[in-house]
Amino acid sequence: MTVKDDCIFCKIANHEIESNYVYEDDLVCAFRDMSPLAPTHVLIVPKQHYDSIMDDVPAEVLAAIAHAVKEIAKSEGITESGLRCVTNVGEDGGQTVKHFHVHVLGGRKLSPDMGEGFAK
Ligand code: DGP
Numbered sequence: 001m002t003v004k005d006d007c008i009f010c011k012i013a014n015h016e017i018e019s020n021y022v023y024e025d026d027l028v029c030a031f032r033d034m035s036p037l038a039p040t041h042v043l044i045v046p047k048q049h050y051d052s053i054m055d056d057v058p059a060e061v062l063a064a065i066a067h068a069v070k071e072i073a074k075s076e077g078i079t080e081s082g083l084r085c086v087t088n089v090g091e092d093g094g095q096t097v098k099h100f101h102v103h104v105l106g107g108r109k110l111s112p113d114m115g116e117g118f119a120k
Pocket of ligand 1: 008019020031032033034035087088094095096097098
């Protein structure tokens with residue numbers, strides 16, 4: 001298992017630090033963002049460390065993330081109303097935590113210009 005000692009999302013994903021979890025399986029876990037931009041704002045995080053989606057993320061981890069999106073949508077009751085998935089990469093992408101994560105936002109009508117606090 002590749003984890004980084006100084007990575008907050010490695011610690012949360014592996015329960016070294018507890019968080020507000022909404023979903024978990026063998027490969028990923030999901031917890032509520034500490035600065036929510038919508039009624040549902042969940043972060044899906046692989047248990048192994050990858051810097052971003054640009055890293056060598058195995059297909060099974062990407063599939064687990066896609067599965068988690070659907071399970072979270074169901075449990076949050078936003079399958080029909082819709083949602084947005086975002087993954088930020090690097091400086092220009094506004095990535096602040098250097099552990100690959102996918103934001104799942106929903107529960108209100110989101111701006112079509114992607115300006116939900118991700119565009120500075
Ligand atoms: P990004 O800009 O894509 O790297 O977003 C990182 C998000 O992670 C940001 O919305 C705030 C959230 N976040 C950072 N540290 C923590 C933490 O310790 N716990 C939780 N729940 N969320 C965090």
